[in-house]
Amino acid sequence: MPDSPPSQPPGRAVRTDRTLGSRQLAAMLPDPTAARPAYRHLAQAISTLILDGRIALHVKLPAERELATALATSRATITAVYDLLRESGYAHSRQGSGTWTDLPTGRTPSGITRLLGHQDTAIDLARAAPGMAEQTLVDALAHVAPKVAEHAHLPGYHPYGLSELRAAIAERFTQRGLATMPDQILVTSGAQHALTLVLGLLCRQGDRVMVESPSYPNALEAMRRARLRTVSVPVTDTGWDIEIVESTLRQVVPQFAYLIPDFHNPTGCLMPEEERVRVLGAAQRSGTWLIIDETLADLALDVPVPPPFASHAARGGTAQVITIGSMSKTHWAGLRIGWLRAPSRLVTELAGQRVATDMGGSVLDQLLALDLLERAQEVRPHRLEQLRHQRAVLAAALAEHLPQWKWQLPPGGLSLWVDLGEPIASALAERALDYGVRIEGGGYFAADPGILEQRLRIPYTTTPDALREAVRRLATALADGRPFSSTTRQPHWIA
Template sequence: MADRHRFPHTDRTDRADRTLGSRQLAAMLPDPAEARPAYRHLARAISALILDGRIALHVRLPAERELATALHTSRATVTAVYDLLRESGYAHSRQGSGTWTALPEGRAPSGIARLLGPQDTAIDLASAAPGLPEQALLDALAQVTPRLAEHAHTPGYHPYGLPELRAAVAERFTRRGLATMPEQILVTAGAQHALTLVLGLLCRPGDRVMVENPSYPNALEAMRRARLRTLSVPVSDTGWDIEITESTFRQAVPQLAYLLPDFHNPTGCLMPDEERVRILRAAERSGAWLVVDETLADLALDVPAPPPFASRATPGGAGQVITIGSMSKTHWGGLRMGWVRAPARLVTELAGQRVATDMGGSVLDQLLAVPLLARAGELLPARLEQLRRQRAALAAALAEHLPQWTWQLPPGGLSLWVDLGAPLASALAERALDYGVRIEGGAYFGADPGLFEQRLRIPYTTSPETLREAVHRMAAALAEGLSPSSATRRAHWVA
């Protein structure tokens, strides 16, 4: 079975259905009886899901009668919901072909808003992205300036990446315990770019892809946009359910599996060695590709940094493991520097996939990455110590101001996965905006709808003083009184 998905098929023409099923949509929506008027309550929830990307754009919504049945409400209510969505720009109708999702003019999807940072709030806890020490960047710029002048006399296109950077990344893998040649490395514009290239090459619309639940939201969004069918396996505070994971490989036979085994986002869990081996064996038996995201692997706060996942593979199974990584969490997201480690032949195919969109990455950024990677042994310890202090400050503030909340202190990574004890996350996230705090409710990280409303991901990537103030403000917002809700995030609704 190991060769079943060895390289991508080129003869498939199947297309995923662009219609959202009534039961699927109903599972993401609140009970119409939760608030009045019900139609406005439901329309707000759908608009929020469209902004979040959990409902894709240009997808046909269910027929009114079907959705009314699934929601156990009247057709008149659903008609009013669709009318509001059209009026506010979140939907439009085509004669004879139904109602389709849209984005209002002047509105950006929530993913873009998160990357742009807070526009009207003082504290941003929606993004787990540390900055780069200024002096380290200035030193690297001074070091690479002569090299940049040399490159100015060349065309500047490097679809595989600069040779010296490919060699540096390969050496990094080898040093961590996985012998790697530069030919096995493709330099990308971050880990998200790497994942998008892999999905575009190895998957076709309708393919099954196994993901963890919860998982990294932008990865899930990439899969939605590629119209893949996700199969979720649970990750709890105590880690992975390996029996369910093995069963999913065996019974569903996914084309690909996407894993975050190193200080998992958002739970912070670190996968034990024996479980890595079991997953590798299960993937090898099913013939599935394993895409392992090691972006957080170096952020080990209480334990040694783990070796590469692929180093546990047997010689026969190593060719099915694709490793992606990035400098965004260890250095700075502004570099947009990531990579793929894969068999050399697959790297060549990925480079061919890449030139259809961007030809190659920035020469300057790649030149900067080389000395920064070389200085990782000097720069990383200070970053880890800073994260330990910030993690301790956040945990202490939560214990003082919100003692009813619970969490497991992660051995690494960038955030706490906090249990609120009740499904209040969306309502609290909305209320916290009024107190000057931007925070993500747990539902944003769910691979399946309707989950993790009792959870918040709280990054500890800002100063201890800022974290203490953010917790104080969230406690004040909670003290105002919130009612549990399974649906509403801030929809920026215009009625």
């Protein structure tokens, strides 16, 4: 019979079927010898991972002896780690049952904390999410007010999304080269909502999924919470190694693959057309669903907007492709409007999945989205020119203050993927907070633990003055004379 966690107070939900392996946990932790005392160093690292959500709540931690072996440290050290976690409320135990993760009373997971906003004045480079011009929003609100009144006498439940908005999104796909009907569109509360709906319908615990590394951290987190087994393929400054992608699809036969082919987050790479055709062919042969994230596709700064990935499938037949998108990167994340395009029967099943937790999005938000999409040709050129200018400002500031860092100028998207030349990204991010800059190291974009520590994602979504000042502060933080050590810090919400 499997171990069960200790008795819990009424109302606390406990999962009894989850165990964190010793090797898996050890791969997420820093070197025990990097700081003294080692037990405090490790306990802080584990509590941070729990707050961050990378270690789930109510998961059984490895036995002390097993974790000590995996970390090449003493059992006494691990005993002290677990004692400190229990004292601080991050774990609870019962004789013979093991040690289970917990959340201290009064503490809030860091993702929620960061979504609620910052209480300081640090320059925020952790989120690649541009704001919306105030006048654009004011004009849109004034224009849709009469339309909201027209809907007021109706119940307001639209599990598929407003019909007018579905039609407008379908027309956008058609104009970009992929004939689409409104019944192939499901309007969601952002692209992340679309992804979680797909995971809930198509995947079961333990299914294999192919992901890129690096990739969008919140998508990776959704897969971890669904208890899927990720298999990563690399994306470098030069893009995808399609032979690795093809061989992974052939050998692993994953249930689905999650890809960001358009101005990839965080590298900015754009997948060439011929490589898209090869990926589609390999996925078709393996029977793998492709989930294509196109949230950045419209942010083409130096090239034309790419046609939909699925348009290549339309030429060749039966590949299973689900396309997700949103207005968060092109307009405003506060709008919370996203969508997915899929076969109409699957859209119906996903709408049924949605009703169990969310009977439909805000009518007002959808009417605003419709108005903004209809006026996109007026608003988009200014937004793209603004991003080009901010990208140039960031590149110039880096060249002036941190010429030893290297990067490729992306043809679109919202950020630079910077190579620091040494694995100090997390430590530099920790120190940068002292200088008033919030940023995340490359490790938070990695599908596998312990890699990409030589990388920073630096968005160019804030003002030119803020970008210049942020780079100046980063250079000062890098040069302040203190040696970098392997530290673990509480990460921030990443968009």
